Amino acid sequence: MTQTTLRYTGPACPIPTTEYPTIQLAHGGxxxxxxxxxxxxxxxxxxxxxxxxHDGAVLGAHELARAAGGGWPMQDGGxxxxxxxxxVVKPLFFxxxxxxxxxxxxxxxxLAMCAARPVAxxxxxxxxxxxxxxxxxxxxxxxxxxxDAAGVPVVTGDTKVVERxxxxxxxxxxxxxxxxxxxxxxxxxxxxxxxxxxxxxxxAMHGITILSMREGLELxxxxxxxxxxxxxxxxxxLAAGGDAVHVLRDPTRGGVASALCxxxxxxxxxxLLDERAVPVLPEVRGACxxxxxxxxxxxxxxxxxxxxxxxxxxxVLDAMRRHPRGISAAVVGRVxxxxxxxxxxxxxxxxxxxxxxxxxxxxxxxx
Amino acid sequence: MTQTTLRYTGPACPIPTTEYPTIQLAHGGxxxxxxxxxxxxxxxxxxxxxxxxHDGAVLGAHELARAAGGGWPMQDGGxxxxxxxxxVVKPLFFxxxxxxxxxxxxxxxxLAMCAARPVAxxxxxxxxxxxxxxxxxxxxxxxxxxxDAAGVPVVTGDTKVVERxxxxxxxxxxxxxxxxxxxxxxxxxxxxxxxxxxxxxxxAMHGITILSMREGLELxxxxxxxxxxxxxxxxxxLAAGGDAVHVLRDPTRGGVASALCxxxxxxxxxxLLDERAVPVLPEVRGACxxxxxxxxxxxxxxxxxxxxxxxxxxxVLDAMRRHPRGISAAVVGRVxxxxxxxxxxxxxxxxxxxxxxxxxxxxxxxx
Numbered sequence: 001m002t003q004t005t006l007r008y009t010g011p012a013c014p015i016p017t018t019e020y021p022t023i024q025l026a027h028g029g030x031x032x033x034x035x036x037x038x039x040x041x042x043x044x045x046x047x048x049x050x051x052x053x054h055d056g057a058v059l060g061a062h063e064l065a066r067a068a069g070g071g072w073p074m075q076d077g078g079x080x081x082x083x084x085x086x087x088v089v090k091p092l093f094f095x096x097x098x099x100x101x102x103x104x105x106x107x108x109x110x111l112a113m114c115a116a117r118p119v120a121x122x123x124x125x126x127x128x129x130x131x132x133x134x135x136x137x138x139x140x141x142x143x144x145x146x147x148d149a150a151g152v153p154v155v156t157g158d159t160k161v162v163e164r165x166x167x168x169x170x171x172x173x174x175x176x177x178x179x180x181x182x183x184x185x186x187x188x189x190x191x192x193x194x195x196x197x198x199x200x201x202x203x204a205m206h207g208i209t210i211l212s213m214r215e216g217l218e219l220x221x222x223x224x225x226x227x228x229x230x231x232x233x234x235x236x237x238l239a240a241g242g243d244a245v246h247v248l249r250d251p252t253r254g255g256v257a258s259a260l261c262x263x264x265x266x267x268x269x270x271x272l273l274d275e276r277a278v279p280v281l282p283e284v285r286g287a288c289x290x291x292x293x294x295x296x297x298x299x300x301x302x303x304x305x306x307x308x309x310x311x312x313x314x315x316v317l318d319a320m321r322r323h324p325r326g327i328s329a330a331v332v333g334r335v336x337x338x339x340x341x342x343x344x345x346x347x348x349x350x351x352x353x354x355x356x357x358x359x360x361x362x363x364x365x366x367x
Numbered sequence: 368m369t370q371t372t373l374r375y376t377g378p379a380c381p382i383p384t385t386e387y388p389t390i391q392l393a394h395g396g397x398x399x400x401x402x403x404x405x406x407x408x409x410x411x412x413x414x415x416x417x418x419x420x421h422d423g424a425v426l427g428a429h430e431l432a433r434a435a436g437g438g439w440p441m442q443d444g445g446x447x448x449x450x451x452x453x454x455v456v457k458p459l460f461f462x463x464x465x466x467x468x469x470x471x472x473x474x475x476x477x478l479a480m481c482a483a484r485p486v487a488x489x490x491x492x493x494x495x496x497x498x499x500x501x502x503x504x505x506x507x508x509x510x511x512x513x514x515d516a517a518g519v520p521v522v523t524g525d526t527k528v529v530e531r532x533x534x535x536x537x538x539x540x541x542x543x544x545x546x547x548x549x550x551x552x553x554x555x556x557x558x559x560x561x562x563x564x565x566x567x568x569x570x571a572m573h574g575i576t577i578l579s580m581r582e583g584l585e586l587x588x589x590x591x592x593x594x595x596x597x598x599x600x601x602x603x604x605l606a607a608g609g610d611a612v613h614v615l616r617d618p619t620r621g622g623v624a625s626a627l628c629x630x631x632x633x634x635x636x637x638x639l640l641d642e643r644a645v646p647v648l649p650e651v652r653g654a655c656x657x658x659x660x661x662x663x664x665x666x667x668x669x670x671x672x673x674x675x676x677x678x679x680x681x682x683v684l685d686a687m688r689r690h691p692r693g694i695s696a697a698v699v700g701r702v703x704x705x706x707x708x709x710x711x712x713x714x715x716x717x718x719x720x721x722x723x724x725x726x727x728x729x730x731x732x733x734x
Contacts, residue, residue, distance in 0.1 A: 006460050050523060088493060140411045155414065161391070364530070
């Protein structure tokens with residue numbers, strides 16, 4: 001076996017390796033993660049579906065008929081959504097869920113953010129040698145409950161085992177296939193000046209729950225992760241708002257701040273966020289102060305941002321508030337006519353500042 | 368945060384944890400892996416698509432219309448295939464490929480084994496902190512080449528970073544969506560007595576290449592992994608054999624022996640395998656002797672087993688041999704009327720024995 005066999009003759013790495021010789025934890029989120037996406041992945045895998053930079057890819061009959069050699073069996077106008085996520089959350093079990101339910105909810109939610117109805121899930125496990133069989137079962141049973149509750153079958157799977165010290169208990173990939181209803185188009189590019197920014201409920205619950213466990217923080221109340229399937233809430237939003245619903249996004253890694261910064265940047269729009277209008281539970285606010293965190297940047301796993309035309313704002317908000325997962329829904333901001341890709345936040349004391357995207361990952365392995 | 372929050376109240380683990388308290392490397396393949404599938408995953412996720420135990424799930428319009436709330440946008444008879452795999456191969460780079468090309472080929476091949484034409488791929492990376500940026504790029508570029516060669520877009524993705532010592536360089540999940548042509552049905556259950564078992568070429572090349580690198584074995588010739596997209600070969604097989612092609616399987620983990628044992632067991636059929644007819648390169652045979660391995664159990668990543676009706680045997684074999692990936696294709700056995708789920712192997716010296724499925728994983732992290 002000669003070394004020449006392994007010589008690489010392709011194009012040089014588009015990221016300067018003198019500046020970034022290795023992958024750091026910070027590449028798992030924030031600006032450095034976006035650098036990987038924009039400078040490595042997008043140029044390599046360039047295609048229309050990927051370029052949209054949504055939570056999942058929406059595949060239409062037209063593009064796909066060619067790929068399938070003319071045999072694409074969909075009716076005209078039929079669209080599928082496809083989304084994938086690997087989950088590495090630590091610890092595996094936490095109040096309000098575990099890596100299994102999180103993996104199901106996370107992928108269901110990515111489908112929901114494409115306005116897609118879930119059709120099937122796949123799952124692939126990378127297990128570290130030594131994981132307790134009981135823990136594996138508990139996770140599988142939790143995935144089953146979450147998938148059953150959503151009425152979505154797990155149709156195929158894969159299992160790999162790696163040596164002790166080469167993994168961390170359990171990593172789970174879930175991939176979701178969904179159907180996008182006719183006439184619905186959900187895209188950052190559809191946001192326009194005057195649109196209302198709606199948030200479905202109190203933020204930062206998932207991130208603070210995980211971090212409190214890691215830090216051994218005893219919270220006075222029983223805070224739980226908000227991990228949940230957002231599909232039912234999204235269907236209510238779409239039923240109430242229809243085509244006036246322009247953008248949907250679940251603010252996971254990086255929180256509400258990162259989600260809004262990404263949408264504003266991708267769509268080249270301006271936003272004004274009213275910090276006082278953003279619901280935060282008192283115990284979450286307390287923990288954030290203790291940990292030195294801004295709740296706007298902390299991960300959620302059961303909250304939804306909806307950007308809707310002003311004429312539909314009231315109908316959508318009323319509908320959200322009638323759903324158990326949207327009781328505290330609120331208008332938290334508005335799309336402005338400053339088409340500069342920036343989010344201005346009006347703070348609780350009334351001053352305004354630019355909302356900065358995270359440079360690195362604030363909380364590694366939150367999902 | 369109280370412990371009660373995390374108490375588990377679901378059903379007990381169906382695998383006795385006194386006997387199997389933790390996951391072992393052997394659960395990554397062979398009989399113990401099948402135990403996980405049959406006793407944990409199948410009961411938990413029970414559904415028709417999963418129960419087929421194919422390399423991927425085939426989803427028809429009928430089952431899915433309900434899941435999609437009546438909105439399934441496929442034409443009558445249209446079927447999709449969905450398949451997922453996580454790749455943990457070690458080392459990341461090897462003669463004939465790397466974890467990136469392997470991840471693309473592996474998932475394309477699982478689609479091909481469902482007779483599906485690939486439509487889209489997703490990819491999700493779990494990167495260990497400290498991976499060289501150049502290595503990441505090289506893998507991404509390799510995925511791009513493999514996907515481009517197959518004409519399949521990578522439509523969405525995900526990146527997670529775990530701390531140093533909590534992963535092993537890079538794990539890659541790829542999930543594939545495909546379209547199954549009308550009138551084609553590929554299933555273990557379709558094999559019947561008298562069917563010919565065809566093999567597309569020399570075996571054990573991938574496994575021996577990986578193992579030689581790990582063991583620092585200097586082979587005299589430049590042995591390479593056979594990692595390749597089997598889609599074009601499968602389309603030729605189907606064009607030549609049509610409905611007479613009953614089963615397709617790529618003998619990856621566990622090799623030809625495990626693939627045949629699984630098909631025989633799942634379909635409750637008997638098989639006779641003629642060991643002398645199985646193509647093995649001399650350098651692979653030599654390395655297997657040196658390493659104490661039976662090539663029948665060593666992984667392949669670019670070989671295909673086709674079980675076809677006797678009347679189509681000649682047409683399919685001739686067609687395979689005209690394709691670069693099928694030049695050494697051979698009839699290696701036959702389905703017998705012993706419907707006992709067992710494979711009998713006639714050895715090179717003429718005696719017969721039962722081909723045993725592997726009890727554990729022979730070569731961990733081969734893919």
